[in-house]
Amino acid sequence: MDQPPNANYARPLAFSSRAADGSPLAFRLVRTGIWSVCYFAFYFIQQLAELFAPLLLIAGVLWKVLPALVGALSHAAVAADPQAKDAITNVAAAIPQHIVVAGHDLTASGLIWDGILLMGLAAAGATLATLAGKSI
Template identity: 60%
Template sequence: MDTRTPIPASQQPLAMSSRQNTSASAGLQVLRTAIGATCYFVFYFVQQMAELFAPLLLIAGAAWAALPALVKTLTRTTASADPQAHDAIASVANAIPEQIVLAGHELTASGLICDGLGLMAVAAAGATLAMLVGRKL
Protein backbone atom coordinates (compact mmCIF):
# COMPACT_ATOMS: atom_id res chain seq x y z
CA MET A 1 0.00 0.00 0.00
CA ASP A 2 1.26 3.50 -0.95
CA THR A 3 1.38 5.86 2.04
CA ARG A 4 2.56 8.95 0.19
CA THR A 5 0.25 11.94 0.25
CA PRO A 6 -0.83 13.20 -3.15
CA ILE A 7 0.70 16.50 -4.36
CA PRO A 8 -1.90 19.17 -5.08
CA ALA A 9 -2.24 20.16 -8.75
CA SER A 10 -1.07 23.71 -8.04
CA GLN A 11 2.28 22.39 -6.76
CA GLN A 12 2.89 19.83 -9.48
CA PRO A 13 5.44 20.70 -12.18
CA LEU A 14 3.99 21.95 -15.46
CA ALA A 15 4.24 19.68 -18.44
CA MET A 16 5.50 21.03 -21.74
CA SER A 17 2.06 20.89 -23.36
CA SER A 18 0.44 22.91 -20.57
CA ARG A 19 3.14 25.61 -20.93
CA GLN A 20 2.39 25.89 -24.63
CA ASN A 21 -1.33 25.98 -23.89
CA THR A 22 -0.77 28.81 -21.38
CA SER A 23 1.28 30.89 -23.84
CA ALA A 24 -1.29 30.33 -26.59
CA SER A 25 -4.03 31.39 -24.19
CA ALA A 26 -2.07 34.52 -23.24
CA GLY A 27 -1.54 35.33 -26.92
CA LEU A 28 -5.26 34.99 -27.60
CA GLN A 29 -6.01 37.20 -24.60
CA VAL A 30 -3.68 39.92 -25.94
CA LEU A 31 -5.27 39.63 -29.40
CA ARG A 32 -8.75 39.82 -27.89
CA THR A 33 -7.78 42.89 -25.86
CA ALA A 34 -6.27 44.59 -28.93
CA ILE A 35 -9.39 43.93 -31.02
CA GLY A 36 -11.63 45.12 -28.18
CA ALA A 37 -9.59 48.29 -27.70
CA THR A 38 -9.72 49.03 -31.43
CA CYS A 39 -13.50 48.51 -31.51
CA TYR A 40 -13.90 50.70 -28.42
CA PHE A 41 -11.85 53.45 -30.08
CA VAL A 42 -13.88 53.31 -33.30
CA PHE A 43 -17.24 53.31 -31.50
CA TYR A 44 -16.21 56.15 -29.19
CA PHE A 45 -14.78 58.21 -32.08
CA VAL A 46 -17.95 57.80 -34.14
CA GLN A 47 -20.00 58.75 -31.09
CA GLN A 48 -17.98 61.93 -30.54
CA MET A 49 -18.23 62.98 -34.19
CA ALA A 50 -21.98 62.34 -34.25
CA GLU A 51 -22.44 64.31 -31.03
CA LEU A 52 -20.52 67.19 -32.59
CA PHE A 53 -22.41 67.40 -35.87
CA ALA A 54 -25.95 66.40 -34.83
CA PRO A 55 -26.80 69.68 -33.06
CA LEU A 56 -25.24 71.72 -35.86
CA LEU A 57 -27.39 70.01 -38.48
CA LEU A 58 -30.52 70.26 -36.34
CA ILE A 59 -30.05 73.97 -35.69
CA ALA A 60 -29.18 74.75 -39.32
CA GLY A 61 -32.19 72.78 -40.58
CA ALA A 62 -34.59 74.34 -38.08
CA ALA A 63 -33.33 77.86 -38.82
CA TRP A 64 -33.57 77.28 -42.56
CA ALA A 65 -37.12 75.94 -42.19
CA ALA A 66 -38.19 78.83 -39.94
CA LEU A 67 -36.59 81.61 -41.99
CA PRO A 68 -39.16 81.73 -44.83
CA ALA A 69 -42.04 81.84 -42.35
CA LEU A 70 -40.34 84.64 -40.42
CA VAL A 71 -39.71 86.65 -43.59
CA LYS A 72 -43.33 86.19 -44.71
CA THR A 73 -44.50 87.49 -41.35
CA LEU A 74 -42.26 90.54 -41.73
CA THR A 75 -43.58 91.08 -45.25
CA ARG A 76 -47.17 91.12 -43.99
CA THR A 77 -46.42 93.52 -41.14
CA THR A 78 -44.46 95.98 -43.30
CA ALA A 79 -46.84 95.89 -46.26
CA SER A 80 -48.82 98.88 -45.06
CA ALA A 81 -45.97 100.75 -43.38
CA ASP A 82 -43.45 101.30 -46.15
CA PRO A 83 -43.71 100.07 -49.75
CA GLN A 84 -39.91 100.15 -50.24
CA ALA A 85 -39.32 98.01 -47.14
CA HIS A 86 -42.03 95.64 -48.33
CA ASP A 87 -40.29 95.26 -51.70
CA ALA A 88 -36.88 94.71 -50.05
CA ILE A 89 -38.22 92.06 -47.68
CA ALA A 90 -40.12 90.38 -50.53
CA SER A 91 -36.93 90.16 -52.59
CA VAL A 92 -35.12 88.62 -49.58
CA ALA A 93 -37.97 86.12 -49.18
CA ASN A 94 -37.62 85.11 -52.82
CA ALA A 95 -33.85 84.74 -52.43
CA ILE A 96 -34.13 82.03 -49.75
CA PRO A 97 -33.67 78.72 -51.57
CA GLU A 98 -35.72 75.62 -50.78
CA GLN A 99 -32.79 73.38 -51.62
CA ILE A 100 -29.06 73.76 -52.21
CA VAL A 101 -26.95 71.45 -54.35
CA LEU A 102 -23.50 71.22 -52.81
CA ALA A 103 -20.90 68.96 -54.42
CA GLY A 104 -23.64 66.87 -56.02
CA HIS A 105 -25.64 66.52 -52.80
CA GLU A 106 -29.06 68.07 -52.46
CA LEU A 107 -29.54 69.79 -49.10
CA THR A 108 -32.95 70.77 -47.77
CA ALA A 109 -34.12 72.01 -44.39
CA SER A 110 -36.03 68.83 -43.62
CA GLY A 111 -33.08 66.75 -44.85
CA LEU A 112 -30.74 68.52 -42.43
CA ILE A 113 -33.15 67.91 -39.57
CA CYS A 114 -33.45 64.21 -40.46
CA ASP A 115 -29.67 63.92 -40.76
CA GLY A 116 -29.26 65.52 -37.34
CA LEU A 117 -31.72 63.07 -35.80
CA GLY A 118 -29.95 60.20 -37.56
CA LEU A 119 -26.63 61.33 -36.13
CA MET A 120 -28.20 61.40 -32.68
CA ALA A 121 -29.20 57.77 -33.18
CA VAL A 122 -25.66 56.94 -34.34
CA ALA A 123 -24.26 58.63 -31.22
CA ALA A 124 -26.56 56.58 -29.00
CA ALA A 125 -25.60 53.37 -30.78
CA GLY A 126 -21.91 54.25 -30.53
CA ALA A 127 -22.23 54.91 -26.80
CA THR A 128 -24.04 51.61 -26.28
CA LEU A 129 -21.52 49.60 -28.28
CA ALA A 130 -18.56 51.32 -26.61
CA MET A 131 -20.04 50.52 -23.21
CA LEU A 132 -20.55 46.86 -24.14
CA VAL A 133 -17.01 46.51 -25.50
CA GLY A 134 -15.65 48.36 -22.45
CA ARG A 135 -17.30 45.85 -20.14
CA LYS A 136 -15.70 42.95 -22.02
CA LEU A 137 -12.22 44.45 -21.69
Protein backbone atom coordinates (compact mmCIF):
# COMPACT_ATOMS: atom_id res chain seq x y z
CA MET A 1 0.00 0.00 0.00
CA ASP A 2 1.58 3.24 -1.13
CA GLN A 3 1.33 6.39 0.96
CA PRO A 4 1.04 9.77 -0.69
CA PRO A 5 4.26 11.75 -0.48
CA ASN A 6 2.76 14.58 1.63
CA ALA A 7 1.25 12.33 4.33
CA ASN A 8 2.61 12.89 7.83
CA TYR A 9 1.19 9.91 9.65
CA ALA A 10 4.26 9.34 11.79
CA ARG A 11 4.52 12.94 13.09
CA PRO A 12 3.57 13.02 16.79
CA LEU A 13 1.37 15.67 18.37
CA ALA A 14 3.47 18.59 19.51
CA PHE A 15 2.80 20.13 22.91
CA SER A 16 4.75 23.26 22.23
CA SER A 17 4.25 26.84 23.37
CA ARG A 18 2.40 27.65 20.18
CA ALA A 19 -1.24 26.88 19.51
CA ALA A 20 -2.80 26.24 16.15
CA ASP A 21 -3.48 29.97 15.80
CA GLY A 22 0.15 30.86 16.40
CA SER A 23 -0.27 32.64 19.75
CA PRO A 24 2.27 32.02 22.52
CA LEU A 25 1.35 29.99 25.58
CA ALA A 26 1.62 32.95 28.00
CA PHE A 27 -0.79 35.01 25.90
CA ARG A 28 -3.29 32.15 25.83
CA LEU A 29 -3.05 31.72 29.61
CA VAL A 30 -3.58 35.45 30.23
CA ARG A 31 -6.51 35.52 27.80
CA THR A 32 -8.06 32.47 29.44
CA GLY A 33 -7.61 34.05 32.88
CA ILE A 34 -9.27 37.30 31.79
CA TRP A 35 -12.20 35.48 30.20
CA SER A 36 -12.54 33.30 33.31
CA VAL A 37 -12.80 36.38 35.53
CA CYS A 38 -15.33 37.91 33.13
CA TYR A 39 -17.34 34.69 33.12
CA PHE A 40 -17.35 34.62 36.93
CA ALA A 41 -18.45 38.27 37.15
CA PHE A 42 -21.24 37.90 34.60
CA TYR A 43 -22.50 34.66 36.15
CA PHE A 44 -22.38 36.14 39.67
CA ILE A 45 -24.35 39.22 38.56
CA GLN A 46 -26.84 36.94 36.85
CA GLN A 47 -27.35 34.90 40.02
CA LEU A 48 -27.86 37.99 42.19
CA ALA A 49 -30.30 39.49 39.71
CA GLU A 50 -32.25 36.23 39.48
CA LEU A 51 -32.47 36.16 43.28
CA PHE A 52 -33.62 39.74 43.87
CA ALA A 53 -35.75 40.39 40.76
CA PRO A 54 -38.75 38.28 41.84
CA LEU A 55 -38.51 39.51 45.43
CA LEU A 56 -38.64 43.16 44.38
CA LEU A 57 -41.34 42.53 41.79
CA ILE A 58 -43.61 40.65 44.20
CA ALA A 59 -43.05 43.16 47.01
CA GLY A 60 -43.86 46.04 44.66
CA VAL A 61 -47.02 44.42 43.32
CA LEU A 62 -48.25 43.53 46.81
CA TRP A 63 -47.53 47.05 48.05
CA LYS A 64 -49.35 48.52 45.04
CA VAL A 65 -52.39 46.24 45.45
CA LEU A 66 -52.67 46.46 49.26
CA PRO A 67 -54.36 49.91 49.41
CA ALA A 68 -56.92 48.82 46.80
CA LEU A 69 -57.69 45.65 48.76
CA VAL A 70 -58.06 47.57 52.02
CA GLY A 71 -60.29 50.10 50.25
CA ALA A 72 -62.50 47.34 48.89
CA LEU A 73 -62.68 45.82 52.37
CA SER A 74 -63.72 49.15 53.87
CA HIS A 75 -66.55 49.47 51.33
CA ALA A 76 -67.74 45.98 52.27
CA ALA A 77 -67.57 46.85 55.97
CA VAL A 78 -69.78 49.95 55.64
CA ALA A 79 -72.92 47.95 56.20
CA ALA A 80 -71.43 45.66 58.83
CA ASP A 81 -70.12 47.73 61.70
CA PRO A 82 -69.09 51.39 61.98
CA GLN A 83 -66.23 50.51 64.34
CA ALA A 84 -64.83 47.99 61.84
CA LYS A 85 -65.01 50.65 59.15
CA ASP A 86 -63.05 53.07 61.34
CA ALA A 87 -60.41 50.41 62.07
CA ILE A 88 -60.05 49.56 58.37
CA THR A 89 -59.81 53.25 57.47
CA ASN A 90 -57.03 53.68 60.04
CA VAL A 91 -55.16 50.70 58.58
CA ALA A 92 -55.56 52.09 55.05
CA ALA A 93 -54.19 55.44 56.20
CA ALA A 94 -51.20 53.71 57.80
CA ILE A 95 -50.01 52.19 54.51
CA PRO A 96 -47.19 54.47 53.30
CA GLN A 97 -46.88 55.74 49.75
CA HIS A 98 -43.10 55.71 49.98
CA ILE A 99 -40.41 54.62 52.44
CA VAL A 100 -36.99 56.21 52.86
CA VAL A 101 -34.29 53.62 53.59
CA ALA A 102 -30.71 54.82 53.94
CA GLY A 103 -31.45 57.88 51.85
CA HIS A 104 -33.22 55.95 49.09
CA ASP A 105 -36.88 56.68 48.41
CA LEU A 106 -38.72 53.38 47.81
CA THR A 107 -42.14 53.28 46.18
CA ALA A 108 -44.31 50.43 44.96
CA SER A 109 -43.87 51.43 41.32
CA GLY A 110 -40.13 51.81 41.86
CA LEU A 111 -39.86 48.29 43.27
CA ILE A 112 -41.79 46.89 40.31
CA TRP A 113 -39.56 48.77 37.87
CA ASP A 114 -36.41 47.65 39.71
CA GLY A 115 -37.59 44.02 39.54
CA ILE A 116 -38.14 44.29 35.79
CA LEU A 117 -34.73 45.92 35.30
CA LEU A 118 -33.08 43.16 37.33
CA MET A 119 -34.74 40.57 35.07
CA GLY A 120 -33.17 42.34 32.10
CA LEU A 121 -29.82 42.40 33.91
CA ALA A 122 -30.12 38.65 34.55
CA ALA A 123 -30.77 38.04 30.86
CA ALA A 124 -27.80 40.22 29.89
CA GLY A 125 -25.60 38.42 32.44
CA ALA A 126 -26.62 35.04 31.03
CA THR A 127 -25.86 36.19 27.49
CA LEU A 128 -22.48 37.67 28.42
CA ALA A 129 -21.56 34.63 30.53
CA THR A 130 -22.33 32.38 27.56
CA LEU A 131 -20.20 34.50 25.24
CA ALA A 132 -17.37 34.60 27.78
CA GLY A 133 -17.64 30.83 28.26
CA LYS A 134 -17.28 30.28 24.54
CA SER A 135 -14.25 32.56 24.43
CA ILE A 136 -12.42 30.59 27.12
